[in-house]
Amino acid sequence: MVERLVANEKVVGSSPIARSNVMIIWIASYPKSGNTYLRSFISSYYFSKKGKFNFDLLLNILQFPSLKFTKKKINSELEACQSWIYNQKHFFSGDKIHFIKTHSSLNKYKGYDFTAKNLSLGAIYIVRDPRNLITSMTHHYSLNYEQAYSKLINEKQTLLEKSTDGDHSNFTYLGSWSDHYKSWKNSNEFKTLFIKYEDFENNKLDTFKKIVIFINSLKQNESSIDEKKFINSINSTNFSNLRNKEENEGFEESVYSKTGEKKRFFNLGFNNRWQKILPKNILLKLNNTFQDDLNELGYS
Numbered sequence: 451m452v453e454r455l456v457a458n459e460k461v462v463g464s465s466p467i468a469r470s471n472v473m474i475i476w477i478a479s480y481p482k483s484g485n486t487y488l489r490s491f492i493s494s495y496y497f498s499k500k501g502k503f504n505f506d507l508l509l510n511i512l513q514f515p516s517l518k519f520t521k522k523k524i525n526s527e528l529e530a531c532q533s534w535i536y537n538q539k540h541f542f543s544g545d546k547i548h549f550i551k552t553h554s555s556l557n558k559y560k561g562y563d564f565t566a567k568n569l570s571l572g573a574i575y576i577v578r579d580p581r582n583l584i585t586s587m588t589h590h591y592s593l594n595y596e597q598a599y600s601k602l603i604n605e606k607q608t609l610l611e612k613s614t615d616g617d618h619s620n621f622t623y624l625g626s627w628s629d630h631y632k633s634w635k636n637s638n639e640f641k642t643l644f645i646k647y648e649d650f651e652n653n654k655l656d657t658f659k660k661i662v663i664f665i666n667s668l669k670q671n672e673s674s675i676d677e678k679k680f681i682n683s684i685n686s687t688n689f690s691n692l693r694n695k696e697e698n699e700g701f702e703e704s705v706y707s708k709t710g711e712k713k714r715f716f717n718l719g720f721n722n723r724w725q726k727i728l729p730k731n732i733l734l735k736l737n738n739t740f741q742d743d744l745n746e747l748g749y750s
Contacts, residue, residue: 473542474565475668476573477511477551480630481609482586483578484647485551487687491658492549492665494683501682511549514538517619527608530621531562538569547571547669552622553609556633559623567639572668574661575634578647579749580627581724581736595732602627603739628743641668646747658684 477492479485486508493507512518515534519541524530534554542548554564580602587598601607601624609622624630635644643664649657662675724733737744744750 473544473546473548474538474570475547475549475665476565476570476575477549478573478634479553479576480578480583480624480627481553482583484576484650485553487650488574488576488661489549489551490687491683492661494687495662495676495679496549496665498679498683501676501679501686503683503686511551513551513553513620515552515554515620515622517617520619523615524618524621525616526618527621528560530618531559531564531623534562534564535566535569538565542569553624554622555625555630556637556639557623557625557629564623570640572641572643572664573634574643574645574664575631576645576647577631577635577747579724579744579747580740581728581733581749583627584732584736585724585727595729599732599735602736605629628740631743654684 477485477489479488489508489511490503493510494501494503497507497510498504515530515537519537520533521537521540524533542550552564556564558564584595584598584602587593587601588595591598593601603626605626607624607626609624610618611620625633634642641664643661645657645661658680659675662680666673728736
C-alpha cells in the first residue's frame with residue numbers, strides 16, 4: 451500500500467491502476483459532515499464555465515444508493531446490499547467518469563461489499579468532529595441528543611430516507627461513526643483523499659487545491675489549476691452564499707420536521723461550536739466513547 455501524508459490530509463491506496471471499468475470518484479462521508487458543501491465546490495469547478503455556483507450543478511453529483519440508480523424495486527435490506535455492485539456496473543460503466551455522493555460505509559453488510567476495486571477510481575472522504583456533527587444530526591433528523599448519540603455508536607446503524615411502499619432502493623449501511631470513517635481511511639482498494647471538515651474553514655485554499663490536484667490525478671489530467679475559476683468556485687460556494695441561496699430559492703435536499711415545518715439544510719455551518727452548544731452530559735459521553743478517535747484525528 452502507498453501512503454502519503456499532506457498536512458491533515460491523507461492519501462491512501464494502491465499504485466496507479468488502469469482506467470478500464472474504473473469510473474466512479476466517490477464523495478463520501480458520514481451524514482452531516484460537509485458532503486454537500488464539497489459537492490457544491492466540485493460541481494462549480496468541474497461543471498460550470500466560470501466557477502459560478504447554482505443548485506442545478508449538484509445534479510452532476512448524485513447520491514448512491516438511490517431510486518434513480520436501480521433497475522428494479524428493492525424490497526429488503528438484503529436485496530439492497532445484493533444490488534449495490536450490480537447497479538454500479540449497470541449505471542456507471544463506459545467512458546464517462548462519475549462523481550457520486552455516498553454516505554455508505556465500506557464495511558461489508560450481510561456479507562456484501564458496497565463497491566469493488568474495478569469500479570472505483572478513487573474517493574474523497576470527509577470526517578467531522580463528532581461533537582459538532584451530533585448537533586447537525588439533531589437538527590436535520592429531528593432527534594434529541596441521546597437519540598443522535600445512540601446512532602453514532604451503533605455498529606449496526608442504517609439509513610433509509612424518503613422510502614415509499616417499502617422500497618429500499620436508497621438503503622444505506624452506516625455502522626458507527628468510528629467504524630464508518632475507518633472503513634474509508636484504512637481501505638487500500640483504491641486511492642482515497644482523507645480530509646477534515648474543519649480544514650474547509652481553517653485551511654480553505656490549500657484544502658481545496660489538494661482536492662483539485664487529487665481529482666485531476668485520478669482523471670489523468672495534467673492541466674494546471676484554473677486560478678480564476680478556482681477562486682470563483684470557492685467564493686460562490688461559501689457557507690453564507692449557500693444559506694442565502696437556500697432561503698431565496700429553496701433547496702430540494704432540505705427536510706421537514708415531524709410537525710411539517712421545513713428545516714434549513716444549511717443551518718449553522720462553521721458556527722456550530724460544540725464548546726458553546728453541546729450539553730455537558732453528551733460531551734462527556736462523546737469524549738469517553740471516542741477518545742482514541744479524537745486523539746487520532748487531532749481533535750482536542
